[in-house]
Amino acid sequence: MKKLYGVGVGPGDAELITLKGYNLIKKADVIFIPMSRGESTAGSIAKEYIDGKRVLKLEFTMGEDNKKRYVEAADIINTELKDGETGVFLTIGDPMVYSTFVYLVKELFNNNIEVESIPGITSFGAAANRTMLPISLKDDKFYLCDGKIDEEIIKKSDSICILKTYKNKTEILDILERNNFKYVYVKRCGYVEEKIIYEKEEILNEKDYMSLILGRRVSNG
Amino acid sequence: MKKLYGVGVGPGDAELITLKGYNLIKKADVIFIPMSRGESTAGSIAKEYIDGKRVLKLEFTMGEDNKKRYVEAADIINTELKDGETGVFLTIGDPMVYSTFVYLVKELFNNNIEVESIPGITSFGAAANRTMLPISLKDDKFYLCDGKIDEEIIKKSDSICILKTYKNKTEILDILERNNFKYVYVKRCGYVEEKIIYEKEEILNEKDYMSLILGRRVSNG
Numbered sequence: 001m002k003k004l005y006g007v008g009v010g011p012g013d014a015e016l017i018t019l020k021g022y023n024l025i026k027k028a029d030v031i032f033i034p035m036s037r038g039e040s041t042a043g044s045i046a047k048e049y050i051d052g053k054r055v056l057k058l059e060f061t062m063g064e065d066n067k068k069r070y071v072e073a074a075d076i077i078n079t080e081l082k083d084g085e086t087g088v089f090l091t092i093g094d095p096m097v098y099s100t101f102v103y104l105v106k107e108l109f110n111n112n113i114e115v116e117s118i119p120g121i122t123s124f125g126a127a128a129n130r131t132m133l134p135i136s137l138k139d140d141k142f143y144l145c146d147g148k149i150d151e152e153i154i155k156k157s158d159s160i161c162i163l164k165t166y167k168n169k170t171e172i173l174d175i176l177e178r179n180n181f182k183y184v185y186v187k188r189c190g191y192v193e194e195k196i197i198y199e200k201e202e203i204l205n206e207k208d209y210m211s212l213i214l215g216r217r218v219s220n221g
Numbered sequence: 222m223k224k225l226y227g228v229g230v231g232p233g234d235a236e237l238i239t240l241k242g243y244n245l246i247k248k249a250d251v252i253f254i255p256m257s258r259g260e261s262t263a264g265s266i267a268k269e270y271i272d273g274k275r276v277l278k279l280e281f282t283m284g285e286d287n288k289k290r291y292v293e294a295a296d297i298i299n300t301e302l303k304d305g306e307t308g309v310f311l312t313i314g315d316p317m318v319y320s321t322f323v324y325l326v327k328e329l330f331n332n333n334i335e336v337e338s339i340p341g342i343t344s345f346g347a348a349a350n351r352t353m354l355p356i357s358l359k360d361d362k363f364y365l366c367d368g369k370i371d372e373e374i375i376k377k378s379d380s381i382c383i384l385k386t387y388k389n390k391t392e393i394l395d396i397l398e399r400n401n402f403k404y405v406y407v408k409r410c411g412y413v414e415e416k417i418i419y420e421k422e423e424i425l426n427e428k429d430y431m432s433l434i435l436g437r438r439v440s441n442g
Binding site: 006008010013014015016017018019020022023094095096097098099102105115117118119120121122125126128129130132133134135136137138139140141142143144145146147148150152153156157 | 227229231234235236237238239240241243244315316317318319320323326336338339340341342343346347349350351353354355356357358359360361362363364365366367368369371373374377378
């Protein structure tokens with residue numbers, strides 16, 4: 001039997017990996033890291049932990065036919081992992097939050113590879129702790145989305161997080177303001193380039209891909 | 222200056238603490254653990270890491286006047302932490318997700334204690350990874366709540382998690398079924414008593430407080 005662990009390495013700060021993920025990396029026979037156009041964010045975050053390990057890069061360029069790439073990646077993993085060996089596949093953040101690991105899992109199952117997924121700190125979790133703007137207090141409804149927002153849901157939510165805000169920040173901030181939400185923009189949480197911005201005009205001037213907006217309904221009390 | 226770190230210890234499995242949280246515990250002068258009726262879940266989870274440290278228990282019994290308890294707790298922390306010392310306050314899961322740490326922070330600020338919050342793995346994050354039912358795939362809307370659910374939000378969501386399901390499980394499962402959601406019930410994720418249940422009747426028979434339901438819209442494809 002071969003086993004692959006999906007390990008969430010967290011959003012950027014190397015110390016935000018779990019002890020479990022760290023220990024699995026140290027014990028693994030092979031580390032697989034996803035690449036996009038020659039770069040791997042997950043690989044960079046876990047750099048100091050995978051140094052000296054057998055590391056295999058798997059290319060997943062966005063926009064290509066990824067189904068075919070997952071089949072090929074599972075095939076490579078199956079070939080590289082010998083019977084009785086364990087591998088670790090690194091993912092940024094958490095493997096179950098806007099990650100492509102789930103698609104790979106299906107193909108791994110088709111190859112009879114045992115799979116286990118290890119949670120990681122999400123970017124919105126890190127940003128909420130960094131700014132101490134709570135994701136949820138008692139009885140709160142929290143809404144998470146990925147660029148496309150739905151004002152009807154926001155109207156009924158107490159707290160929100162919008163990832164990938166670079167396309168429609170003006171729309172997002174307008175909706176939040178007219179629904180009485182305070183907000184904060186967090187860029188590259190945990191990186192040296194981290195930036196936390198509360199001012200609307202300043203937020204609108206930012207263009208970074210790895211950014212998010214946290215919002216929270218201002219209470220009447 | 223005195224500094225207190227809120228550290229999320231994760232949902233139950235001791236290895237799901239972050240390296241950062243673990244290192245802060247090891248370096249801290251004092252560990253503060255919240256107690257409720259003489260027990261501390263966060264303290265139990267991190268038991269092996271706080272062994273041998275100076276540990277101080279703070280009672281926060283539910284239902285009492287907690288505002289007063291937070292003022293008192295901040296006062297105790299202020300007295301126990303000497304100038305230049307650092308303390309760690311443990312919270313189950315993540316300090317920004319249905320935690321009372323946020324209320325304590327306000328009182329700590331009033332005592333001029335510097336505060337930093339370290340994210341932890343949430344119960345819903347751990348359960349999603351355990352069952353490999355994704356929290357979110359590309360463009361998904363995820364909705365998190367705490368017992369009280371709103372069918373109008375569910376209608377517009379792709380994925381949901383309901384914590385504290387012990388009061389209204391029948392209502393929850395009925396709403397999920399009529400909105401074409403598949404679901405799974407996860408009890409005490411990461412504990413020896415962990416139970417993962419997909420069958421409706423079996424779910425309805427469960428009574429555990431530390432349980433949640435993950436749901437995901439069944440796609441038409």
